[in-house]
Amino acid sequence: MGLRNSINNLIRSDRPESPTDLIFLFGMLVLLDLQVWAALTASTVPYFEAMLIALGGYKCVKVGSDYQKERKADGGTPS
Numbered sequence: 001m002g003l004r005n006s007i008n009n010l011i012r013s014d015r016p017e018s019p020t021d022l023i024f025l026f027g028m029l030v031l032l033d034l035q036v037w038a039a040l041t042a043s044t045v046p047y048f049e050a051m052l053i054a055l056g057g058y059k060c061v062k063v064g065s066d067y068q069k070e071r072k073a074d075g076g077t078p079s
Contacts (some may be wrong), residue, residue: 023055024058024059027051027054027056027058028037031055034048
């Protein structure tokens, strides 16, 4: 897959490389870097829990959206 296709997939929300996945991935990398920095400097990251909860919420919305799309594609049959 070329760079152009990858960028197009980031724009489209029905692909695995959706913007919410990108936000979650970069957000988790930033939080990991912040924790490493905090450990090296013997300090704490303010509002770390709030940032973690926000990223978890973004991922929950994405998973729920994917679940609803799959359910509509299956005809909405209850399991």
